[in-house]
Amino acid sequence: MTTMTTVSRRPGRGGRERILAAAAGLFAAQGINATGMEQIAERAPVSKRTLYAHFRSKDELVLAHLKDLSSTGRTLEGVLAREDIPAKERILALFDPPPTGTDPVRGCPFIDAAAEFPDPQNAVHSYAREQKLLMVRLVTDLVAELGCREPAVLAEQLVTLADGAASRAMVLGESNYGRHARTAAETLLENALSDGGAVVAGVGVAAADRSAGVESAAAWVGSAQAEVSRVRD
Numbered sequence: 001m002t003t004m005t006t007v008s009r010r011p012g013r014g015g016r017e018r019i020l021a022a023a024a025g026l027f028a029a030q031g032i033n034a035t036g037m038e039q040i041a042e043r044a045p046v047s048k049r050t051l052y053a054h055f056r057s058k059d060e061l062v063l064a065h066l067k068d069l070s071s072t073g074r075t076l077e078g079v080l081a082r083e084d085i086p087a088k089e090r091i092l093a094l095f096d097p098p099p100t101g102t103d104p105v106r107g108c109p110f111i112d113a114a115a116e117f118p119d120p121q122n123a124v125h126s127y128a129r130e131q132k133l134l135m136v137r138l139v140t141d142l143v144a145e146l147g148c149r150e151p152a153v154l155a156e157q158l159v160t161l162a163d164g165a166a167s168r169a170m171v172l173g174e175s176n177y178g179r180h181a182r183t184a185a186e187t188l189l190e191n192a193l194s195d196g197g198a199v200v201a202g203v204g205v206a207a208a209d210r211s212a213g214v215e216s217a218a219a220w221v222g223s224a225q226a227e228v229s230r231v232r233d
Contacts, residue, residue, distance in 0.1 A: 016054045018044040023065050028106050032062055032116045062113065062124050069109055070131060076108055076162060077131060080138040087142040088189065094162040095182035097175045107170035108132075108163055135159050147193060154192050161185050 022043035026035040037058055041051045055061035069075050079085070079093040098105070106112065110128035117124040136152075136159045143158070144151035165181035168174075 015044070015046050015050050019046060019051060019054055019061070020065060020068050023061055024069070027062075027065065027109075029104065032113060037061075059117075059122070059124055062117070063127055066109065066113055066124065066127055066131070075110070075131070076166060077135045077138065080135070080142065087145045091139060091142055091158060091189070092182055092185060094158070095165060095178035095185060097178060105169055105173050105175045107166040111163060111167060112170075132159075132163070135162075143189075143192070146189070150192075154188060157188055158185055161188075 019040060022040050023035070026039055026043060037051060038048065040061070041048050044051070055064060070077070073079075073081070076094055079096075080090050082090060085093065110131045114125050114128040117128075119125055120129070136155050139158050140151045140155035143154045148154050161181040161184055162178075165178040169177035
C-alpha cells in the first residue's frame with residue numbers, strides 16, 4: 001500500500017517550492033498530461049489563486065519543473081558534470097539504476113516531456129531538446145578527455161544507448177535494465193580507445209571484429225523508443 005505524504009501548509013512562504021515538489025511527484029506517478037492543476041494545488045497544498053500567481057499556465061509549470069530537475073542534477077545528465085568522478089565512470093554512471101526506493105520506474109524526464117508535448121515549437125519540447133543536445137556535448141567532452149580522436153561519433157553512440165536503456169527500463173518497469181546497455185557502452189569505450197582513440201562505424205579500428213554484439217544496439221534502442229510510443233498511445 002502506498003502512503004501519500006501531504007506537505008504541511010506554510011501560508012505565504014515556500015509556495016513555489018511546494019508546487020514544484022507536488023508537480024514532480026504527480027508527473028512521475030501519472031504523467032504530465034494526466035495531471036491536472038487542481039491536483040497539484042491540492043497536493044502542494046496551495047490555493048489555485050496562489051498556483052496561478054506563480055505559474056500562469058500548465059506549460060509554464062512544466063517548463064519550470066524540467067528546469068528544476070536540471071539545476072538540481074536529478075536527471076541522467078546530472079552525473080556528467082560531477083568533477084569528483086573520473087571521466088569514464090561519469091559516462092558509465094549513465095547506465096546505473098535509480099536510487100533504491102524510486103517508484104515508479106521512469107525514463108528520461110526530457111524524453112517523456114517531449115513525447116507529451118510533440119510540437120517542436122512548444123517551449124517544453126524545445127527545452128527538452130536543448131537538454132538532450134547538452135547531454136551529448138558533455139559526453140563528447142568526456143570521451144575527448146579520455147583520448148578518443150572522434151569524440152562526437154562515440155558520444156552520439158553512448159547517449160543513444162543511455163536514452164534507449166532509460167526508455168526501455170520505464171516500459172518494462174525494470175529499474176536495473178541499464179546493465180545491458182552498460183555492457184555495450186564498455187565495449188564501445190574499450191574498442192574506441194584501444195587503437196589510439198580511433199572510431200570507425202561505431203567501433204574502435206583495432207577491435208572491429210568484436211563488434212557484432214554492439215552492432216545490434218541501434219536496433220535495440222530503436223525498438224525501445226517504439227515501445228515508449230505504443231505505451232503512450
